Amino acid sequence: MQIDLYEDGERNALADAMEVMVRAFDPVFGEAWTMSQLAGVMLMPGTWLTVAQLDAAPLGFALVRSVLDECELLLLAVDPLWRGRGIGETLLRHSLTTARRRGITSMNLEVRSTNKAVKLYEKSGFEYVHRRPGYYRGNDGQLHDALSFRIDMLA
Numbered sequence: 001m002q003i004d005l006y007e008d009g010e011r012n013a014l015a016d017a018m019e020v021m022v023r024a025f026d027p028v029f030g031e032a033w034t035m036s037q038l039a040g041v042m043l044m045p046g047t048w049l050t051v052a053q054l055d056a057a058p059l060g061f062a063l064v065r066s067v068l069d070e071c072e073l074l075l076l077a078v079d080p081l082w083r084g085r086g087i088g089e090t091l092l093r094h095s096l097t098t099a100r101r102r103g104i105t106s107m108n109l110e111v112r113s114t115n116k117a118v119k120l121y122e123k124s125g126f127e128y129v130h131r132r133p134g135y136y137r138g139n140d141g142q143l144h145d146a147l148s149f150r151i152d153m154l155a
């Protein structure tokens with residue numbers, strides 16, 4: 001499988017990301033962003049979007065916002081039909097490489113403690129920083145803890 005990655009406003013990155021967004025996030029947790037939220041954050045300097053595609057079909061995306069030498073992984077998502085094939089890991093690795101290329105020295109992220117993505121972040125070298133109890137409220141009213149992770153890229 002050959003996955004192509006592209007960034008920022010190349011092609012139709014926002015629309016492609018939204019196509020994945022509506023499929024990737026379980027509505028129970030209310031974590032999906034709207035097009036206007038995504039477009040709004042993309043207007044901020046230092047924000048970039050990486051899309052993975054196969055034959056022009058979007059399979060996944062990663063959204064990163066940076067300020068000076070720090071950045072935050074805001075969203076990472078892969079179409080449910082394409083999970084478990086390394087696309088999420090490829091997008092994360094690509095985001096880290098892009099960050100390094102831009103002179104950024106650390107990446108932070110926050111994730112629901114029950115999200116399978118925690119395993120991916122730990123496997124990719126992120127270190128646990130802290131837990132925020134009951135930080136997220138799902139659409140069903142249930143509260144979920146948030147975990148913060150960070151990776152330093154000085155080496």
Ligand SMILES: CC(C)(COP(=O)(O)OP(=O)(O)OC[C@H]1O[C@@H](n2cnc3c(N)ncnc32)[C@H](O)[C@@H]1OP(=O)(O)O)[C@@H](O)C(=O)NCCC(=O)NCCS
Nearest residue numbers: 024075076077078083084085086087088089116117119120
């Ligand atoms: C998290 C997500 C992006 C992973 O995408 P993916 O393409 O399936 O991930 P990969 O195939 O690259 O898997 C990489 C690693 O993640 C972990 N992982 C991913 N899915 C997992 C699952 N269902 N169960 C356990 N571990 C899992 C594993 O450690 C895996 O490595 P391994 O296959 O060597 O064990 C995808 O599940 C997703 O879109 N989830 C919904 C959106 C979301 O919650 N995103 C994260 C917060 S923004």
